[in-house]
Amino acid sequence: MAKYALGLDYGTNSVRALMVDVSDGTEIATSVFNYSSGDSGVILDPRDPNLARQNPQDYVDGFFATASEVARYVDPGDVVGIGVDTTGSSPMPVDSRNMPLASDPRFKSNPDAYCWLWKDHTSYVEAAAITETAKRMSEPYLAKCGGVYSSEWFWSKIWHCLNVDPEVFDAAHSWVEIADWIPSFLCGVANPADIHRGICAAGHKAMYSAQWGGLPSKEFLASLDPRLAALRDRLYNLAVPSNQEAGKLAPGVAAKCGLRPGIPVAVGAFDAHFGAVASGAKPGTLVKIIGTSTCDCMVHPSDLPLADIPGLCGIVDGSVLPGMIGLEAGQSAVGDTFNWFVSELGVAGHEALTAQAEKLRAGESGLLALDWNNGNRTVLVDPRLTGLIVGLSLHTTAAEIYRALVEATAFGALTIINRLEEYGVEVREVVNCGGIAEKSPFVMQIYADACNRPMKVSRSGQTCALGSALFGAVVGGAYETPEQAQAAMTGVKDRVFEPRPEEAAVYARLYPLYMQLHDAFGTARDAGNMGNVMKDLLSIRSAVREHL
């Protein structure tokens, strides 16, 4: 008799529910809910481009809308477990009953009481101060997150709230990553102290490690602000992997969506980590989840030696798979950059641009871009970097720029691969998943050419949701380990994008120029002579055009 697991994937603009057959990963039913608040689910401030928030009501509405939809396709008695993944670090203030402060009438229209979405960069000053303080106090906290604390992360955001909106900070009993809060809501947890916090969010974003006894010490936090030290007592002491339960589905919640009360709900994690598991993450396999941004995940056996890799945003034991060190890198904007070009600039749509850009050869446009329109997450870990395009002429077309933006993200991807390998983590296979990997053979082929490596694509079009369902299956008892569930439920597509040698040869000439710009604008190192950049691009352009 078939058994099913429900996976929920909370993205930047929408939530997806996926009902999966646990025996082989077959996707039975799916449903998407577009958040109704803000601009496609993101609350913005026209006066501050760094601000990005979400209304938690969208999470609740999205759950009921999508879960009830997919529950109708199966016998509720056959659903064995539920998993939840979300964006992150996306922390949210809650009151002492675990209710989002956003639902408090006092803060109804105050974005500081909302969820602070991963791509909110308002706290860059605090992030820099955390980095500086940790270094000054010789604390080990940053060794696992690339040596630089980010404005996208837990403590920066909370501290910024304290600095700019103390009323919200004081009203918050605790702060919870939505990856932890949504499972706690499903299970009816009415006290933040009872939330089962995930190691994924804690280890990657909150400087949590068993190595130093959990969250950073009160002494360290007090040196930032004494009120942060006081908050520590109302956070958590333990964080666990997602093969453990967050709780059981609460009767009130179950009744409203046609599911059986008491179904085990897995501890939540970030979308990319579940997507990595559902794409076959194992030692040697880099999984790239490519959507608005990317998350790049690898695992490394916990019992093998591993250096702290500078510029990687996370190195956390158990964060992807139990018994493995999860390595997380990422690109701050990929699909977001392509969408920006199409929607903010009002040029032709993705399809038309792709059709034209696909006909171009590598190097033919003479353009080179830096993929930093939303800062750089890996390997520079600096949100205060911006996009750059060089090589513009009076004949440059929109399709050429579009392609240059794609190529820039491909070079960003290669920079991550190179960094991993420099520190002894061999990348033997790259599996891509997420919207862009799924929908754009054009982008995948450029990634293969620019990285000069085959690019595989995960079989499921909904890997994050599938990963959620996979952990639902594990906590529901269908499998003993995530690896067993992976073997049964996941795989890659037949079509592999192989690098084309002629294109790869041109990219091998362009990439050093990308790195020259990368190091010049992204580091404090002396840039040396830059006068070659424009001329080299023109020479490459000429050489390519001669062969057309």
Add this chain to the structure above:
Amino acid sequence: MAKYALGLDYGTNSVRALMVDVSDGTEIATSVFNYSSGDSGVILDPRDPNLARQNPQDYVDGFFATASEVARYVDPGDVVGIGVDTTGSSPMPVDSRNMPLASDPRFKSNPDAYCWLWKDHTSYVEAAAITETAKRMSEPYLAKCGGVYSSEWFWSKIWHCLNVDPEVFDAAHSWVEIADWIPSFLCGVANPADIHRGICAAGHKAMYSAQWGGLPSKEFLASLDPRLAALRDRLYNLAVPSNQEAGKLAPGVAAKCGLRPGIPVAVGAFDAHFGAVASGAKPGTLVKIIGTSTCDCMVHPSDLPLADIPGLCGIVDGSVLPGMIGLEAGQSAVGDTFNWFVSELGVAGHEALTAQAEKLRAGESGLLALDWNNGNRTVLVDPRLTGLIVGLSLHTTAAEIYRALVEATAFGALTIINRLEEYGVEVREVVNCGGIAEKSPFVMQIYADACNRPMKVSRSGQTCALGSALFGAVVGGAYETPEQAQAAMTGVKDRVFEPRPEEAAVYARLYPLYMQLHDAFGTARDAGNMGNVMKDLLSIRSAVREHL
């Protein structure tokens, strides 16, 4: 009884005729002819973005169409003289009867036999070789043209033709700037040896100077290619200013356009030089002719000392006004860059973008651009430079980029002013003319703010054509000197664009960053630390937005 002069202004996309009352410069009638060949009059090669040619038939058709139109508004007997200006350096091969090779059936569809338009950059290899050879042979030829010979200029283009299309080169009896050829056509000159060549084109583009006896020596030319030395004999030994006659209007030409045969025609010159005169060029006044590109003109009394100013494209005695050293600088793309953004990228039109961009404050976008989409003419004199934009975010709008492109050209303008003043040529007044000065208060205000100087606008909307008419009036005997004609026929508009202190203060912070990029990408000097650029732009952005 009223007397009139006819001015003809041959631009990149069209020719304009202007009939002017010589007593006060009143514009009686005007007519524009859009060239019918190529892409808005410019023949392009999709495989080589450096190529830009024109079909001389357009010049002839344009003359008859526009001259006959404006001739109808006056009594032909009252037209005292004709002046002609054109783009340049735009040389053209002609046969022994002074017929364009393009009209030879053998070369009908061969763009190498056409006019090599000013913005043709196919000869960049030859340009570099000319620079290198002149330096190696310690020749003085480059001292008057910024130290670097350009691919936009006479000898580079002819030599490139020799190298890539010897059949055309061999068929050419002589090469003529269209500034010289069009007057010669009007006067029925049937032998290239009889053309009166203008000092403006010769001195600025062909390394002609009385100081070394005219054109470069045969020895020098032979060291480039012996066939160039042979060509020298079929070029010219003397070049003269435009207060001299090119000849008299030929009966056959006069009959076809309703003008009186025998009217004096002035020696031709480049559009910008005539525009400068019609904008009131005098010592201390910089005239910027702003159209697809700019030409920046000043004059300096011939009897006062003047250093050779590095990076200026021309320093030629008598080229603008007799008895004055003409100083020419320029920006390779201004209107062309704005048009590129609107038409190649397919974003909103100029009006909509201007309306939005006008509402922005300096620094508000966080963007900074280099105005090099068509290379850099002054002060770097390097066509192998390209456009660059930095500071892009996911919120960057088309209007912000549009404004950044305008600001980049303003910074380019400031760089020219600074270079002049560094070498002792004080700029006490800036008068702008040309299409952009005429049509865009938005651009003029940014120029005033970015340069922190008042920007005046020439009274006439057709200064180049007016300048042609002015020299027509001089050769027609209405005035003894161009200065007398200036006093009577020219002036500036009442509206002066004054710098706004708050905006100027922001631009004073942005300009050093522009210069940092300028020197890093445009010179061979060590760029030093570039890591400040993106962060400084973000800091300026924050500071400006806080005051919104």
